[in-house]
Amino acid sequence: MANIAIQRIKREFKEVIKSDEAQKCAINVELVGDDYRELRGEIAGPPDTPYEGATFQLEIKVPETYPFNPPKVKFVTKIWHPNISSVTGAICLDILKDQWAAAMTLRTVLLSLQALLAAAEPDDPQDAVVAKQFKENHSLFLQTAQYWSHVHAGVPKGNSEFAKKVRCLQDMGVGEHQALVALSSCNWDVDRAIEQLFS
Amino acid sequence: MAAYKMSDDDMEYSDTDYDDYYGNDYEGDMDHMVPMKNDPEYFDVACLTDTEVERLLNESVEQLSNSIQVTPSLAKLLLHMYNWNQVEIVAGYRQDCHRILASAHVKPPQSTTAKDPGGENEGEIICPVCLGTIAPEAVGQLTCGHKFCKDCWSMNFEVQITQGISTGIECMANNCQVLAPEDFVVPLLKRPVFKEKYQQYAFSDYVRSHPQLRFCPGPNCNIVVQAKECRAKRVICTACKTQFCFKCGGSYHAPTDCETIKRWLTKCADDSETANYISAHTKDCPKCHLCIEKNGGCNHMQCWKCKYDFCWMCLGCWKTHGSEYYECSRYKENPNIAHESAHAQAREALKKYLHYYERWENHSKSLKLEEETLAKIRARTQNKVMAGTGTWIDWQYLLDAAALLARCRYTLQNTYPFAYYLESGPRKDLFEYQQAQLEAEIENLSWKIERAEMTDRGDLENQMDVVEKRRTTLLTDFLQV
Numbered sequence: 254m255a256n257i258a259i260q261r262i263k264r265e266f267k268e269v270i271k272s273d274e275a276q277k278c279a280i281n282v283e284l285v286g287d288d289y290r291e292l293r294g295e296i297a298g299p300p301d302t303p304y305e306g307a308t309f310q311l312e313i314k315v316p317e318t319y320p321f322n323p324p325k326v327k328f329v330t331k332i333w334h335p336n337i338s339s340v341t342g343a344i345c346l347d348i349l350k351d352q353w354a355a356a357m358t359l360r361t362v363l364l365s366l367q368a369l370l371a372a373a374e375p376d377d378p379q380d381a382v383v384a385k386q387f388k389e390n391h392s393l394f395l396q397t398a399q400y401w402s403h404v405h406a407g408v409p410k411g412n413s414e415f416a417k418k419v420r421c422l423q424d425m426g427v428g429e430h431q432a433l434v435a436l437s438s439c440n441w442d443v444d445r446a447i448e449q450l451f452s
Numbered sequence: 453m454a455a456y457k458m459s460d461d462d463m464e465y466s467d468t469d470y471d472d473y474y475g476n477d478y479e480g481d482m483d484h485m486v487p488m489k490n491d492p493e494y495f496d497v498a499c500l501t502d503t504e505v506e507r508l509l510n511e512s513v514e515q516l517s518n519s520i521q522v523t524p525s526l527a528k529l530l531l532h533m534y535n536w537n538q539v540e541i542v543a544g545y546r547q548d549c550h551r552i553l554a555s556a557h558v559k560p561p562q563s564t565t566a567k568d569p570g571g572e573n574e575g576e577i578i579c580p581v582c583l584g585t586i587a588p589e590a591v592g593q594l595t596c597g598h599k600f601c602k603d604c605w606s607m608n609f610e611v612q613i614t615q616g617i618s619t620g621i622e623c624m625a626n627n628c629q630v631l632a633p634e635d636f637v638v639p640l641l642k643r644p645v646f647k648e649k650y651q652q653y654a655f656s657d658y659v660r661s662h663p664q665l666r667f668c669p670g671p672n673c674n675i676v677v678q679a680k681e682c683r684a685k686r687v688i689c690t691a692c693k694t695q696f697c698f699k700c701g702g703s704y705h706a707p708t709d710c711e712t713i714k715r716w717l718t719k720c721a722d723d724s725e726t727a728n729y730i731s732a733h734t735k736d737c738p739k740c741h742l743c744i745e746k747n748g749g750c751n752h753m754q755c756w757k758c759k760y761d762f763c764w765m766c767l768g769c770w771k772t773h774g775s776e777y778y779e780c781s782r783y784k785e786n787p788n789i790a791h792e793s794a795h796a797q798a799r800e801a802l803k804k805y806l807h808y809y810e811r812w813e814n815h816s817k818s819l820k821l822e823e824e825t826l827a828k829i830r831a832r833t834q835n836k837v838m839a840g841t842g843t844w845i846d847w848q849y850l851l852d853a854a855a856l857l858a859r860c861r862y863t864l865q866n867t868y869p870f871a872y873y874l875e876s877g878p879r880k881d882l883f884e885y886q887q888a889q890l891e892a893e894i895e896n897l898s899w900k901i902e903r904a905e906m907t908d909r910g911d912l913e914n915q916m917d918v919v920e921k922r923r924t925t926l927l928t929d930f931l932q933v
Contacts, residue, residue, distance in 0.1 A: 257582045
């Protein structure tokens with residue numbers, strides 16, 4: 254990796270760890286391996302959102318051309334959000350694409366992602382199914398997102414109605430996450446989810 | 453074969469354009485001075501090389517740079533951002549120069565000029581990118597005042613250029629959209645290969661932002677076409693002969709406009725599955741039911757077995773296709789459709805689409821088949837000349853006729869998307885009437901060309917004149933771009 258990239262990443266790594274936000278456990282970053290090419294980020298779900306209390310793991314890959322090109326970031330933890338793919342964890346955020354500036358840092362990226370969790374952009378979606386639910390059935394979206402935070406991101410309490418429906422599909426031999434995806438994308442209509450899974 | 457033997461008189465005509473012969477109503481000289489005045493497709497364009505385009509762009513840059521007193525590099529950026537509209541820039545600049553410069557991202561919005569980060573101590577500036585300290589002489593900054601070391605700028609430029617970005621390179625600070633002008637970028641590029649690439653990409657960007665210029669879409673063609681106005685008119689590249697629409701850069705599509713043809717092509721691509729069955733190349737003779745393969749462009753078919761003359765499109769008797777009754781091109785809507793069920797309406801909509809699609813597709817196929825006809829004409833001409841029947845020049849008119857046929861059929865093909873989207877009413881009736889007339893004459897011409905041995909030259913030239921007149925009439929009435 255180019256000298257400047259390593260220099261920058263080392264410095265930013267320290268910046269994140271020493272930051273006020275890290276003290277409050279809002280953001281964190283860890284090394285994966287020892288060459289600073291790949292990092293593991295962590296952000297806490299912002300308060301007053303369906304992600305409150307959750308912790309999301311991020312895969313951060315630093316390109317050769319860093320910081321002139323943005324780092325490649327995606328969610329490792331499964332999340333239900335209009336701008337994040339519920340399947341791959343790919344993120345649609347301008348600063349990770351054409352609005353990246355060489356003076357931006359890991360800390361700004363993590364904080365921007367946290368802000369994205371609090372303020373989704375459903376008109377610029379990464380996951381069309383989620384975005385549709387966000388716009389057309391917002392209360393169901395909030396419940397679904399909260400339930401995903403419970404199942405995948407360590408939030409203790411979750412909707413028991415949803416849990417029952419997931420178990421119902423699990424009894425039919427469907428994997429837990431597969432059942433969750435099918436039900437979430439069918440607005441928790443069990444019959445439609447079954448049709449989608451078995452057709 | 454006497455019909456083909458040219459008299460001396462005929463030979464004289466063959467030296468001049470047949471238009472002149474029939475165009476007696478013009479004053480001889482006028483005909484050459486305003487040859488295109490009556491042609492609705494006439495479009496004044498120039499095919500330029502990169503050097504000529506560069507000269508043209510530089511003239512604009514110089515003019516603007518002189519009239520508002522900015523560096524040529526800034527003038528170029530301004531022109532690029534304002535689509536080369538000098539009048540707008542000059543007027544705006546005189547009114548409020550800050551607003552113009554800010555909206556072109558030449559300067560930052562007034563309030564956000566960066567505070568000098570290492571302001572108090574000039575010797576100790578830290579580059580926010582490499583985090584190293586920079587000596588004052590190694591600082592590079594744009595009008596926004598964000599300071600970075602020149603090495604970081606260079607590296608950033610090289611990364612951006614590698615990704616094909618040139619005129620769009622921005623300042624490296626967060627949320628700063630000030631653009632780096634050419635005279636800032638180029639001196640900081642260390643390797644000549646990057647300078648070259650930067651110039652090349654920037655040149656494409658400038659041409660693309662210029663409403664009067666368009667790259668020829670022909671493969672590996674470097675010609676840039678210049679037109680006074682950006683209109684949906686036909687351009688034929690002088691270098692590679694590619695024919696395209698100036699406005700959208702796609703295949704030429706008169707009388708249909710750019711949006712409609714785009715909608716049509718998308719629709720055809722989407723609905724291709726339903727329309728696929730149409731691609732069958734064979735149909736049965738409506739009289740003796742012999743399977744017939746269409747091997748020429750002409751829709752006037754004759755069964756080789758029973759000699760029945762019929763229309764390939766509607767399979768009706770060709771006799772009813774005499775120009776007065778020719779209605780094969782017209783789609784007859786079910787007058788009671790509003791009262792039918794949704795299902796029936798959907799079926800009707802599909803039927804209507806297929807009617808136009810079949811004809812559009814059929815003419816496209818005919819155009820290809822007629823290319824083969826052209827090869828056959830060449831071979832036949834050669835045989836004739838070898839056998840002593842006339843000279844090459846005597847047979848030249850057949851090639852002219854084939855070229856005219858291709859041009860007319862191309863227009864006819866493009867009348868179908870136009871008609872599909874045209875609302876019912878007297879205008880559509882008139883259009884479909886003219887379309888039917890054109891189609892009938894084109895099929896006549898195609899029939900005559902394929903069998904040129906049995907017709908005489910005068911007849912064919914007469915037919916050519918009729919077809920071109922029909923085409924011009926239709927375009928004059930309906931080509932509105």
